[in-house]
Amino acid sequence: MVLRMLVDENIPGAEHVLGPFGRVQRFSGRSLTRSQLVDTDALLVRSVTTVNESLLSGTPVRFVGSATSGIDHIDVSYLHNSGIHFAYAGGANANSVVEYVLSAIASVDDRLERLLAGEACGIVGYGFVGKALAMRFHALGIACRVYDPWLDRDDVSGAVDLEEALACNVVCLHPALTDKAPYPSRHLLNRDTLPLLQPGALLINASRGEVIDSLALLAHLKAGNDLLTVLDVWEDEPHINIALLKQVTLATPHIAGYSLDSKIVATHMLASAMAMARGISELAPHHATEGQAPWVLADGLSGAALIRALVHAHYDVREDDRRLRGGGSDRISEHFDYMRKNYPARRELALARIKLPAGFSDLATLHALGCEIYEGEASSG
Ligand SMILES: NC(=O)C1=CN([C@@H]2O[C@H](COP(=O)(O)OP(=O)(O)OC[C@H]3O[C@@H](n4cnc5c(N)ncnc54)[C@H](O)[C@@H]3O)[C@@H](O)[C@H]2O)C=CC1
Numbered sequence: 200m201v202l203r204m205l206v207d208e209n210i211p212g213a214e215h216v217l218g219p220f221g222r223v224q225r226f227s228g229r230s231l232t233r234s235q236l237v238d239t240d241a242l243l244v245r246s247v248t249t250v251n252e253s254l255l256s257g258t259p260v261r262f263v264g265s266a267t268s269g270i271d272h273i274d275v276s277y278l279h280n281s282g283i284h285f286a287y288a289g290g291a292n293a294n295s296v297v298e299y300v301l302s303a304i305a306s307v308d309d310r311l312e313r314l315l316a317g318e319a320c321g322i323v324g325y326g327f328v329g330k331a332l333a334m335r336f337h338a339l340g341i342a343c344r345v346y347d348p349w350l351d352r353d354d355v356s357g358a359v360d361l362e363e364a365l366a367c368n369v370v371c372l373h374p375a376l377t378d379k380a381p382y383p384s385r386h387l388l389n390r391d392t393l394p395l396l397q398p399g400a401l402l403i404n405a406s407r408g409e410v411i412d413s414l415a416l417l418a419h420l421k422a423g424n425d426l427l428t429v430l431d432v433w434e435d436e437p438h439i440n441i442a443l444l445k446q447v448t449l450a451t452p453h454i455a456g457y458s459l460d461s462k463i464v465a466t467h468m469l470a471s472a473m474a475m476a477r478g479i480s481e482l483a484p485h486h487a488t489e490g491q492a493p494w495v496l497a498d499g500l501s502g503a504a505l506i507r508a509l510v511h512a513h514y515d516v517r518e519d520d521r522r523l524r525g526g527g528s529d530r531i532s533e534h535f536d537y538m539r540k541n542y543p544a545r546r547e548l549a550l551a552r553i554k555l556p557a558g559f560s561d562l563a564t565l566h567a568l569g570c571e572i573y574e575g576e577a578s579s580g
């Protein structure tokens with residue numbers, strides 16, 4: 200049977216990877232309605248589409264895939280109880296988020312140097328992203344204090360309670376969004392917990408906007424608390440709070456996980472799941488992203504300077520911040536989505552090939568960042 204697939208317009212590679220299953224039609228994620236699903240067998244969404252009974256009941260949809268790691272937009276119990284297959288791309292973009300966080304840390308004063316000198320980083324949420332971040336930090340020699348109350352403490356390296364994680368000078372939020380007791384993450388940072396952050400701390404949120412009570416954060420920042428903030432995610436996207444945008448240190452339109460590499464992996468993960476659900480063993484050949492051109496490292500870099508140079512050469516979060524603010528306040532929601540839809544092909548540093556200058560000595564840092572050493576000739580500098 201030819202499968203009728205409806206695929207979010209922002210899932211790249213779908214025609215190539217999913218084409219062999221049948222017909223691929225595109226839709227716009229924020230405006231999907233039930234009437235568009237009357238002749239759809241498989242629905243592939245991103246985080247902006249709420250998938251629940253009111254969208255799916257009475258439709259022929261039998262497979263739902265989400266090209267995301269967070270699945271708070273999916274009513275998984277409804278899908279399960281209705282016999283609808285569900286798959287998502289858990290972990291596909293974890294490294295992309297890790298590199299976003301590194302880029303943010305490397306952009307704010309001497310935060311990176313201080314972490315390398317022994318200050319600890321607080322990580323809230325120890326799933327694919329939190330764990331990948333902790334492992335990258337560990338490889339770089341940076342200590343982590345991790346809070347994830349849903350996990351057995353023995354399974355969490357550097358487990359602490361929330362107060363201790365928030366007492367670090369850099370705090371990174373990576374919990375799933377949940378309302379579930381006893382540890383809901385919605386508004387985990389609120390008017391009672393924001394004061395637990397240290398003066399001068401850097402708070403990075405690349406999870407879901409609703410993990411922070413934005414009005415409480417705005418009040419906290421306006422009260423002159425010495426807090427630096429990097430927000431990739433916002434409450435009520437794309438209608439973000441302009442007053443908050445003006446107060447934060449760096450602001451981006453929910454693109455931390457948007458490396459090209461991670462998006463293609465996500466498409467493949469959904470295709471594999473769809474194949475399995477249909478009992479098909481042969482998939483389309485991997486739609487590999489092109490290898491990156493070797494990058495020639497400048498002389499004399501090591502430690503923090505080396506990390507900063509490599510991270511920013513690959514992805515500089517300050518450029519996304521400039522572009523978001525450059526859209527002006529009057530049409531910010533359109534601009535927010537425009538940036539997401541037209542996001543440039545960002546490649547991951549962990550897949551980069553680096554040509555070393557003569558006498559280079561800091562191989563440990565290159566390995567910690569996941570880079571490959573390139574031995575051949577390279578043309579660019
Ligand atoms: N900004 C972006 O582009 C991206 C955002 N995300 C968001 O980041 C979240 C984390 O991503 P993954 O690690 O891949 O998800 P995951 O599902 O692997 O991990 C989420 C972790 O959060 C923990 N958690 C839940 N409630 C918590 C609480 N109250 N306090 C502390 N921890 C709590 C869970 O126990 C779990 O270990 C996703 O759920 C998604 O919402 C993920 C990828 C990209």
Ligand SMILES: O=C(O)C(=O)[C@H](O)COP(=O)(O)O
Pocket residue numbers: 209245246247266267268269270292453456457
């Ligand atoms: O994976 C997740 O979870 C994310 O937040 C996505 O990377 C964000 O992308 P969209 O699904 O919002 O386009």
